[in-house]
Amino acid sequence: MKVSTRGRYALRTLLDLAEHKNNGFISLKEIAHRQNISKLYLEQLVSLLSASNILRANRGKQGGYMLAKEPSQCTVGQILRLTEGNLMPVSCLDDEVNQCERAEFCKTLSLWTGLGKVINDYLDNVTLQDILDQKQSGDNYVI
Amino acid sequence: MKVSTRGRYALRTLLDLAEHKNNGFISLKEIAHRQNISKLYLEQLVSLLSASNILRANRGKQGGYMLAKEPSQCTVGQILRLTEGNLMPVSCLDDEVNQCERAEFCKTLSLWTGLGKVINDYLDNVTLQDILDQKQSGDNYVI
DNA sequence: GCAAAAACATACTTATTTACTAGGTATTAA
């Protein structure tokens, strides 16, 4: 039940971009240095994020990345689902492929469904801006 | 962010004991057969649970296990913490040993703290009895 | 008292995942 470095580093990377959103394109080299993360590893994580429209990239010299949306429009839930995959606590709830044959009579399934809901609800209600501000946000809270 | 078989199997085992709590000591052989789980593997999981006072064991012929408390007094949070370890989503929050040097200025730490609280709160408010009944329980719910 | 059945214990194993590293190609600005 741990978030891997994929999710944690991706979040810190996007948070870094949010903090420097007025500085144009930011290179991974700069982020890697600032966040003390391997640049080569970061490249892979960023490619997971590029699947969605959360990032804008510019190749070539002076290139880099910037957020494609306002930090207040980027939720942690969205970021973690891209890097960690489905945030459901058991794979039975990921998709139909992973459904086990016990599903129809499994007494624990509703527990896991409820836990997944609680996790997704919390993470979908925290944005990058909330984290930068460390302020309240709807029903949920940071700090 | 998945619960491993340790936590899932342990929960199903204790649920099985709760369902048969009037049948005296239940052997792992019986549970393993009913739940379709390796008995040898179950033995290891049960030894994790025996650390706490959630189980009563009897060795020897006709031996087995029974719950040491009422199903309504066994929370899923307690069970999962014994088998999955700390339910905090990042190891920085497990204990002092795992604190990283970024802790004092890390902007994401409060997010993870909040997520950990939401997870623990949910799981500490569902008991084995709730799952057997598939009913509401305080603020949280099953189904 | 002895055999069977159970818990309890320790070591081993196999597959998967994690967290990278290595080495390259394509693109763009100065």
Add this chain to the structure above:
DNA sequence: TTAATACCTAGTAAATAAGTATGTTTTTGC
């Protein structure tokens, strides 16, 4: 045209997950 960047694919070492294997100890029924 060169340097700096994004982008791509494959490899790798360590850790973890999910079990097996092989015992020892304890208890009950005959």
